[in-house]
Amino acid sequence: MPTKQETLPIPERAQQILRLLIEEYIRSGQPVGSRTLSQMGSISFSSATIRNVMGDLEDMGFLTSPHTSAGRIPTAQGYRFFVDKLVRVSTLDTSEIQRFQANLEANLTPEELLKTASNYLSQMTHMAGIITVPRQNAVIFDHIEFIALSDQRVLVVLITNDREVQNRIIKVDRDFSRAELEYAANYVNREYVGMDLTSVRDKIKTELESARADMHDQMSAVIDMAGHVLMTDDNTEKDAVIVEGQTNLMTFEELSDVELLKKLFDTFNQKRDILHLLENCIAAEGVSIFIGQETGHQIPDECSIVTAPYNSDGNVIGMLGVIGPTRMAYDRIIPIVDVTSKLLGAALNFK
Structure with missing residues (x-):
């Protein structure tokens, strides 16, 4: 978890210049020079004074020069100080919040609510919206049936948690008779009923890895079919x-x-690093911000992540957030992430 920097002996003048420089760089994406800052109506320092202060901030590690003759841009350390000490969080448009809230209050399933929230984060920030799906409680295996279809396909009817029914079609390597499928279903129902699916998978994996020579053909086919599902x-x-x-x-x-x-x-496709990062900060309260290497995962150093937990019935059940460049409008992203987490939690409480 990133922690706020210790208070540094940075004069108020230097803090003001650092804040204005970062805000301008976020807006323009171009290195900011002393002349640009001196022309801002909100600052009364001369170009020479600003140039000297910018040199001091560069020596302290808050700014860097991409080219010798160019202006300065913030470093990850500069962004961290800005986020912790200087950023002025903006107020979101009330009508926009109300429209999003209305969308969440529509007749949506929990899964649809999560996707709607992720879409909202993306659309409002023009970056990537991310959200973790709440982990389910243990799924208990109750019953299974195999029904032969054409072209070496089998329809599988799987019942879990005493009422949840899943239908799947699997492709097998040969045609099975009705008697073989009944035998397979009877074996699986007898051996695995009442077990959670994690334990079932572990047991099947062990059986799949055992010597096939110790199994007759029919039993080997049963284990293979159970493994498919x-x-x-x-x-x-x-x-x-x-x-x-x-x-x-x-x-x-x-x-x-x-x-x-x-x-x-590749990070988005695998999702492993994003998931681990979000799960590691699930105990945090409010908005958390990770800048560059602070993520501790294989997420590019040029990126920042702004996250917040969302709740249901008073318990944190997931995280959501935004991934974008370190040059993101933190003053706007922070309240968007914060409001989205609160509205999503409220909507889930009604489901």
């Missing part, structure tokens, strides 16, 4: 995170490098 985990890491708006990030110049985009989109 029950070794498929519907709650994988890829399914545990919803990501919307990845392509928005291609519009930012600092993220337009081909190799950087490839790394970023």
Whole structure:
């Protein structure tokens, strides 16, 4: 978890210049020089004074010069100080919040609510919206049936938690008779009934790895068929995170490098690092901000992540947030993430 920096002996004048420089860089995406700052109506220092202060801030590690003759841009340390000490959080438009709230209050399933929230984050920030799917309680295996279809396909009817029914079609390597399918169903129902699916998968994996020579053909076919169905985990890491708006990030110049985009989109595709990061800060209260290397995962250093937990019945059940360049409008992103988490939690409480 990123922690707020210790208070540094930075004069108020230097803090004012640092805040204005970062705000201008976030707005323009271009290095900011002393002349640009001196022309702002909100500052009364001369260009020479500003230039000297910018040099001091660079020596302290808050700014850097991308080119010798260019202006300055903030470093990750500069962004961290800005976020912790200087950012002025804006107020969101009330009508926009009300429209989003109305969308959440529509007749949506919990899964649809999560996708709506991720879409909202993406659309409002023009970045990538992310949200973790609440982990389900243990799924208990109750009953299974196999029904032969054409073209070496089998319809599987799986019942869990005494009432939840899933229908799946699996592809097998040969045609099975009705008697074989009944035998397989009877075996699976007898051996695994009442077990949670995690334990079922572990047991099947062990049996699949045992010497096939110790099994007769029919038993081997049964284990293979059970493995087709029950070794498929519907709650994988890829399914545990919803990501919307990845392509928005291609519009930012600092993220337009081909190799950087490839790394970023690989992260979105795998989702493992995003999931681990969000789960690691699930105990945090309010909005958390990770800048560059602070993520501790394989997320590009050029990116920041703003996250917040969402609740149901008073308990934190997931995290949501926004991924974008370090040059993001934190003053606007922070309240968007905060409001979205609160409205999503409120909507889930009514389901």
